[in-house]
Amino acid sequence: MSAAISPARKHQLNTGAAASTHLAECLAVDFAVLLQTVAVLPETAIQCMRDAASKGITQRMVLAATLLREARQGDPAQWQSHASDTVRGWACYLIGGDATASLPVKLEKMRPLADDPHFGVREWAWLALRTDIVAGPLLALECLQPWTQEPSAHLRRFACEALRPRGVWAAHIALFKQHPEHAHSLLEALADDPERYVQDSVGNWLNDAGKTQPQWLRDLCTRWQRERDSPANAYIRRRALRSL
Known part of the structure; x- marks a missing residue:
């Protein structure tokens, strides 16, 4: 699916310099490279993401948020205005994965991401809260x-x-x-x-x-x-x- 995406464009996506413009670009992002570029994480965390490369994108979104939280970089405000829609998606999962917050609190925090101009971020916003909503x-x-x-x-x-x-x-x-x-x-x-x-x-x-x-x-x-x-x-x- 990523074959038609040029190397230069992949570099923009993988370094967080630009947002994706369609689903194929969303799916083509190398999460390990993006994490390494935008955050300060130990090599063990980056390797964990590399090892998860074959997993579904939703699983990798959850993992990215977990790795950021474990590295004390789990404040959604740090990421929700980033140029990369994938990174803003990680902010969604940081909100959704906050075990200390109630669903009403999470929804209020998620509001700007639910209203994000990017189609992908708006999907991550509700998907990241789905476990709470189902419960x-x-x-x-x-x-x-x-x-x-x-x-x-x-x-x-x-x-x-x-x-x-x-x-x-x-x-x-x-x-x-x-x-x-x-x-x-x-x-x-x-x-x-x-x-x-x-x-x-x-x-x-x-x-x-x-x-x-x-x-x-x-x-x-x-x-x-x-x-x-x-x-x-x-x-x-x-x-x-x-x-x-």
Whole structure:
């Protein structure tokens, strides 16, 4: 996947001089080289990352945060404004992996990263909190409900994407798979969202739920078709029902 990326471009990505522009570049970053360039870590830590080169990118994100924390460089503020989207992603995992912080505290700390201009950082922001969200989905829902009213489409989308029943590259939320009605207020708040970025997330959330509760999804979309006539909601319904 990285074959089409020039050596000069790889050097920029691996030294943290520039952010990636697409998924292939995200996946091509050499975490060991990047860690060695941007942080002061012992050689044993760098070798640990080299040894993990064949592991999935999510596992390496967690490992990078762990190595930074162990080297007393675990303050997310140190990394969340870095030019590299990968490094900003490490900040997400430093927040998510803080065993001393509650989920509400983590969400507040994650807010600027959830609103990051880079698509990759915004994904790491919710993925880094997924373990906490799976452990306490109703608390997460309560905390994220107000985000559905944020001016930023990034934050509105985060509120939905972070709570997806099945998610992407992430553990499932059993409660929402079996009882999607718990998220009624969140879904209603976003049912006519004007931004396609948010509409896609809402449609995907509903599509996830429909895999285990198809009749609930059909009933919801039938009611929305009757009560809501916005183009946004029509698009969401089509996306939601695509697997039925």
